Amino acid sequence: MELDGIHHITCITADAPGNVDFYARVLGLRLVKKTVNFDAPDVYHLYFGDERGAPGSILTFFEFPDAAPGRAGTGMIHRLIWRVGSDDALAFWSERLAAEGIHVEHDEIARAITFEDPEGLALEFAATDSGEDPLRAQAPDIPGEHSLLGFEGVRAYGPAADGGAEDRLLTAGMGFERTSPWVYVLQGRRRATYTYDDPPPERGFQGAGTVHHIAWCDRDDEHKGWRERVAAFGQHPTPVIDRQYFLSIYYRVPSGVLFELATPSPGFAIDEDPAHLGEALRLPPQHEHLREQLERTLTPLANPRAGVTRS
Numbered sequence: 001m002e003l004d005g006i007h008h009i010t011c012i013t014a015d016a017p018g019n020v021d022f023y024a025r026v027l028g029l030r031l032v033k034k035t036v037n038f039d040a041p042d043v044y045h046l047y048f049g050d051e052r053g054a055p056g057s058i059l060t061f062f063e064f065p066d067a068a069p070g071r072a073g074t075g076m077i078h079r080l081i082w083r084v085g086s087d088d089a090l091a092f093w094s095e096r097l098a099a100e101g102i103h104v105e106h107d108e109i110a111r112a113i114t115f116e117d118p119e120g121l122a123l124e125f126a127a128t129d130s131g132e133d134p135l136r137a138q139a140p141d142i143p144g145e146h147s148l149l150g151f152e153g154v155r156a157y158g159p160a161a162d163g164g165a166e167d168r169l170l171t172a173g174m175g176f177e178r179t180s181p182w183v184y185v186l187q188g189r190r191r192a193t194y195t196y197d198d199p200p201p202e203r204g205f206q207g208a209g210t211v212h213h214i215a216w217c218d219r220d221d222e223h224k225g226w227r228e229r230v231a232a233f234g235q236h237p238t239p240v241i242d243r244q245y246f247l248s249i250y251y252r253v254p255s256g257v258l259f260e261l262a263t264p265s266p267g268f269a270i271d272e273d274p275a276h277l278g279e280a281l282r283l284p285p286q287h288e289h290l291r292e293q294l295e296r297t298l299t300p301l302a303n304p305r306a307g308v309t310r311s
Contacts, residue, residue, distance in 0.1 A: 001225055003175055005190030006151045007217035007246070007262040008047070008058035009080055011121060012070065014208035016044050016063040016299045022118055023048045023059065025304035026100055027148060028139030031278035032268050034301065036294065037062050038243060041287045044298060050135045053268035053277055055217045055246075056150040056190045057135040062212065065299065069120060073204015075256020077156045077211040078197070079114070079122040083149040087111060087127050092146040119209030126152050135190075139305060153193030154214060157204065158255035160196050165234055166254045170194070173233040174216070186216070196255075215248070215260035223247055226261050244284050245270060279306055 013019040023029050032053035037045045043063050050057040059080070072078035084090060090113050094104050097115055104115045111127040125148070135150030160181045170176040176184035176194065184194040206212065218226050227237045227249050235251040242248075246262040253259055271282050281298070283291055 004188040005192040007215040014067040028142040070207025070210035074199040079155040081124040081152040089146040157199035213258035215262040
């Protein structure tokens, strides 16, 4: 069995309209699904990604309108990293973000820029010279060669796994290669990095601008086998849960980060035309009876990429 990089990353927002404006307009991602939190259907679950909504490109947000700002601490992911195709792309993004009033820091040695979204979530773009990448967003006002590609990885606060239970889970259990005391690399069909950083002294807590969990992409016919595999490494995985667009298994690793394993199928086109992903509120069958109420109470959203012609 082998994992194929990141499937998606889920975060928390207190401002769905501002969230859509930033990730769809400023960063040029496509809003590929506008649905609700299946476990709390009175709030949005928004999905952004490439033009196909492919695993490896998906960033999702739960909207909790009254959520206070959170703070990343021990046992929490604190930075998301996307790939871009070149140093020229980094220069393009530096100018675009600065024009939006966003402070950007440059790391010429690492060939990366870092900044925060409007709610304080730390983001990084890393130049990879990866050539043609299928996980490419295609916003009309962003040159194709500068578009965001798929996720490169994440950084989490916590002590280096250092041969303990988490190290064994990541390497022997999940197939990561430990390339330094702090860095783990997953190859599969898509490369992904998982890096530890020394935690800050302040206690972390979830809220707006923090990461809820990370999902790794398995393969459809191996999903149930992964539940048995991680259990054999001391984890306590949930039963397989049907999320309509993929099947999921969740477990919390020893450092505290919530992991998910998610299947690539059936995908986001199961309930709407691929040319119109994210344009209408989609509800799972168990919540369809709430449609009238939800359409009345959910925050209205203006998608800056609605109506874009797609080939």
